[in-house]
Amino acid sequence: MSILNNGFDNDRYLHLQSRHIKERIGQFGGKLYLEFGGKLFDDFHASRVLPGFQPDSKIRMLMQLKDEAEIVLVVNAYDIEKNKVRGDLGITYDQDTLRLIDAFRGCGLLVGSVVLTRFNSQGSAIKFQEKLERLGIPVYRHYTIEGYPDDIQKIVSDEGYGKNEYIETERSLVVVTAPGPGSGKMAVCLSQLYHENKNGVKAGYAKFETFPVWNLPLNHPVNLAYEAATADLNDVNMLDPFHLEAYGETAVNYNRDVEIFPVVRAMFEKIYGSSPYQSPTDMGVNMVGHCIISDEACRTASKREIIRRFYTALCDKRKGLSVDAAISKLKLLMTQAGISPEDRGFAQVARDKKEETGQPAASLLLADGRVVVGKTSNLLGASSALLLNALKALAGIDKETDLISPEVIEPVQELKIKNLGNHNPRLHTNEILIALSIAAVHDENAKKAIEQLPQLRGCEVHSTVILTEVDAGTFRKLGMNLTCDPEYQTKKLFHN
Numbered sequence: 001m002s003i004l005n006n007g008f009d010n011d012r013y014l015h016l017q018s019r020h021i022k023e024r025i026g027q028f029g030g031k032l033y034l035e036f037g038g039k040l041f042d043d044f045h046a047s048r049v050l051p052g053f054q055p056d057s058k059i060r061m062l063m064q065l066k067d068e069a070e071i072v073l074v075v076n077a078y079d080i081e082k083n084k085v086r087g088d089l090g091i092t093y094d095q096d097t098l099r100l101i102d103a104f105r106g107c108g109l110l111v112g113s114v115v116l117t118r119f120n121s122q123g124s125a126i127k128f129q130e131k132l133e134r135l136g137i138p139v140y141r142h143y144t145i146e147g148y149p150d151d152i153q154k155i156v157s158d159e160g161y162g163k164n165e166y167i168e169t170e171r172s173l174v175v176v177t178a179p180g181p182g183s184g185k186m187a188v189c190l191s192q193l194y195h196e197n198k199n200g201v202k203a204g205y206a207k208f209e210t211f212p213v214w215n216l217p218l219n220h221p222v223n224l225a226y227e228a229a230t231a232d233l234n235d236v237n238m239l240d241p242f243h244l245e246a247y248g249e250t251a252v253n254y255n256r257d258v259e260i261f262p263v264v265r266a267m268f269e270k271i272y273g274s275s276p277y278q279s280p281t282d283m284g285v286n287m288v289g290h291c292i293i294s295d296e297a298c299r300t301a302s303k304r305e306i307i308r309r310f311y312t313a314l315c316d317k318r319k320g321l322s323v324d325a326a327i328s329k330l331k332l333l334m335t336q337a338g339i340s341p342e343d344r345g346f347a348q349v350a351r352d353k354k355e356e357t358g359q360p361a362a363s364l365l366l367a368d369g370r371v372v373v374g375k376t377s378n379l380l381g382a383s384s385a386l387l388l389n390a391l392k393a394l395a396g397i398d399k400e401t402d403l404i405s406p407e408v409i410e411p412v413q414e415l416k417i418k419n420l421g422n423h424n425p426r427l428h429t430n431e432i433l434i435a436l437s438i439a440a441v442h443d444e445n446a447k448k449a450i451e452q453l454p455q456l457r458g459c460e461v462h463s464t465v466i467l468t469e470v471d472a473g474t475f476r477k478l479g480m481n482l483t484c485d486p487e488y489q490t491k492k493l494f495h496n
Helices: 010-027 044-049 057-063 077-081 093-106 123-134 185-198 221-229 241-247 255-272 295-319 324-337 347-357 382-395 406-418 429-439 444-450 469-477
Strands: 032-036 069-076 110-117 139-141 173-177 204-208 237-239 252-254 361-365 371-375 460-463 481-484
Touching (some): 010 032, 010 057, 010 204, 044 295, 069 185, 077 093, 093 110, 110 185, 123 139, 221 324, 347 371, 361 382, 382 444
Parallel strands (some): 032 173, 032 204, 069 110, 069 173, 110 139, 460 481
Antiparallel strands (some): 237 252
16 A cells, blocks of 8 residues: 555646536526536545545636636525534634635635525524625525425526525626535526526526546446545435436436436426436536546545545544444445455554554554554654654654654643643644754754655554544645544543
């Protein structure tokens, strides 16, 4: 097990994808509502299962269209009320909305507005709207429609979409995106088509979903990894029966789009008199499948991702955030892919060290296949020790060499306990990296070690205990793929 070679041509993807979207805009006479599923920024799932795909690929592609595009962000008002958290970043959906607005603007993209869907006078949603409007960001409210999605007559009427506030847009490409799933992006797009048609504006709709990849086999590991990523939603990949009937060709889609397609087609017919699409696959514009250059690399990467998702689900269950159904789904996916948790073999090195010392341990797989281990000591937690040991291995420094003198670490520990109110004196990963950076000013070994940090990107890490958000976040920022055994370091009821 080692870091994989590229399996994906990112430059080809940027070219093909932007060209295809331009063609779709032209198909509808100059205005397109493009529902963007998944993450526009930081699509680390795609970069993990498609080695060579850059996490910012989709936003770079949109930047090629920035003179034609504007962004509409969609947030489910109930998600705001529930303080729903984006798992990979650890922030709530309303906070992520602000982060996304800043990120889009930082790329020179126009953020036109924010839409609160399923709005029902939720107090938190009202406060969020007031905050956005104070910041100069237009906010629109869309409501739950009784009988949705079956009562087409009511939905496509003044009592349905007609009650939603019309979103004012000014560009030919309106990208409708959200902090997470279940936001109501498609409903927002179709609502806008209803209003645009009433106003005499010709507009179309298309869908951008990176996964499942429509022109890969149904049980290809890349598509199975998508099911793993959405195990909590119970999304299921399936052959698109409408596409097969219309064209005699197989294409892969997922259950929610297949199930809703007859409704969507009926809505198009109600709004325009006919539907431009014969299948849910027709609605898509995704070109990912045309840019895979090594099927083997993508298969291997996707199998690893499924295993990582399984470990994450076990930890989520331990935290009370997951259910047995998701874990059962992931077990089934591993069986379909012909893999098991034991295939993450380097993790056993950490468990062996834990057994030997009676303390938490961690292991790391380097790009060249070497395995490094870190153990808990009086000065350092296992994750911090692991980082230092990995940097020493990469720099060719003897593992017995101290990169940071104990005389430097001990005053920091004293500061944490006596002045900052911490109970654990051991240095976290972020603290040890700061200390190493300071040591690098005068120590040649520390300097060599800190220069190796970019080499950690893509490495695999395993901890025998669930890590704090600080340590997990450090590994994430360094681009490392972390899994943990579903155990806490202590028996306390509160863990932070």
